[in-house]
Amino acid sequence: MSERVKxxxxxxxxxxxxxxxxQIHDTMPFRDAVTVLEQTLLDGxxxxxxxxxxxxxxxxxxxxxxxxxxxxxxGTKLVTVRSGEQTVDLPVIQGLYMxxxxxxxxxxxxxxxxxxxxLRTPAVTALAIRHLVSSASGRVTLFGSGxxxxxxxxxxxxxxxxxxxxxxxxDQDRAQQLADEICELGIDSSVSGPEVVAEADLILCCTSSSxxxxxxxxxxxxxxxxxxxxxxxxxxxxDTTLVQRSSVIIESLDSAMREAGDVVIPQxxxxxxxxxxxxxxxxxxxxxxxxxxxxxxFKGTGMPWQDLAIAASIYGRTVEVAVTG
Numbered sequence: 540m541s542e543r544v545k546x547x548x549x550x551x552x553x554x555x556x557x558x559x560x561x562q563i564h565d566t567m568p569f570r571d572a573v574t575v576l577e578q579t580l581l582d583g584x585x586x587x588x589x590x591x592x593x594x595x596x597x598x599x600x601x602x603x604x605x606x607x608x609x610x611x612x613x614g615t616k617l618v619t620v621r622s623g624e625q626t627v628d629l630p631v632i633q634g635l636y637m638x639x640x641x642x643x644x645x646x647x648x649x650x651x652x653x654x655x656x657x658l659r660t661p662a663v664t665a666l667a668i669r670h671l672v673s674s675a676s677g678r679v680t681l682f683g684s685g686x687x688x689x690x691x692x693x694x695x696x697x698x699x700x701x702x703x704x705x706x707x708x709x710d711q712d713r714a715q716q717l718a719d720e721i722c723e724l725g726i727d728s729s730v731s732g733p734e735v736v737a738e739a740d741l742i743l744c745c746t747s748s749s750x751x752x753x754x755x756x757x758x759x760x761x762x763x764x765x766x767x768x769x770x771x772x773x774x775x776x777x778d779t780t781l782v783q784r785s786s787v788i789i790e791s792l793d794s795a796m797r798e799a800g801d802v803v804i805p806q807x808x809x810x811x812x813x814x815x816x817x818x819x820x821x822x823x824x825x826x827x828x829x830x831x832x833x834x835x836x837f838k839g840t841g842m843p844w845q846d847l848a849i850a851a852s853i854y855g856r857t858v859e860v861a862v863t864g
Contacts, residue, residue: 560654570697572662586791607843661694667837676700677740684708705731749774755781770840775801785836786829
């Protein structure tokens with residue numbers, strides 16, 4: 540964000556600005572969100588210094604907090620996750636993001652949390668895709684049919700040209716509905732089984748599964764797999780076979796060791812060593828490179844700095860619009 544926008548935002552007094560899900564979507568296209576994340580790393584931010592996601596149990600579920608801070612901004616996302624037995628007609632995950640100025644620590648904005656997450660998570664995946672695919676187009680296998688699966692389709696199109704998208708989901712009706720929506724975007728799509736990964740150039744795992752979704756032996760050597768559905772050390776969407784075959788890319792070593800079950804589980808069994816993992820920051824700044832003759836596995840859990848970078852940029856854009864409009 541420019542110094543002009545930062546100085547303007549600091550002069551605006553009053554209550555924190557409310558930025559809802561629709562405004563988040565309208566203000567920050569996926570392509571721009573990818574660029575914001577990439578530039579944050581290029582500008583020197585080190586994800587190893589980021590805040591830690593905390594969890595607190597409640598009688599009805601969990602409260603999660605994700606804090607982060609830089610010289611210019613600090614903020615935190617508060618998210619509730621309702622337990623499965625609750626049947627009220629509300630989303631399982633709800634939340635808010637609070638943004639503060641870094642120098643004064645004055646609260647300047649509150650953002651709708653689910654809308655921010657639906658932008659941030661697929662934007663991180665898209666950033667990984669930008670740097671890890673062997674070709675700019677190809678066949679995609681998409682596991683999942685929920686909010687994140689849909690958002691990943693939109694984000695994917697900002698950095699990749701899918702020739703077809705095969706949807707794999709537990710609920711066949713929801714999977715078919717998503718396939719129909721993808722067809723309306725002008726992309727061939729159909730509901731398939733997990734064996735379709737053998738034909739995929741890019742595999743996206745956007746599920747709540749705690750067990751591997753497919754046989755890692757089926758993945759082609761040139762393919763990229765992005766697994767983003769879990770953020771605890773006990774769940775995984777990919778098997779040990781794929782982890783052993785792949786170049787493994789993580790968001791940070793610290794967060795992966797705490798939350799990336801896809802890698803933690805084989806590591807604890809002695810089937811993977813952390814010195815094989817490459818961080819996204821090292822990849823993007825050119826400190827590390829990957830082997831494109833073997834599968835690439837990107838494991839994302841979501842980190843607080845990503846929310847902060849995008850939330851601050853969205854806020855800056857809303858302030859600029861208010862001033863110039």
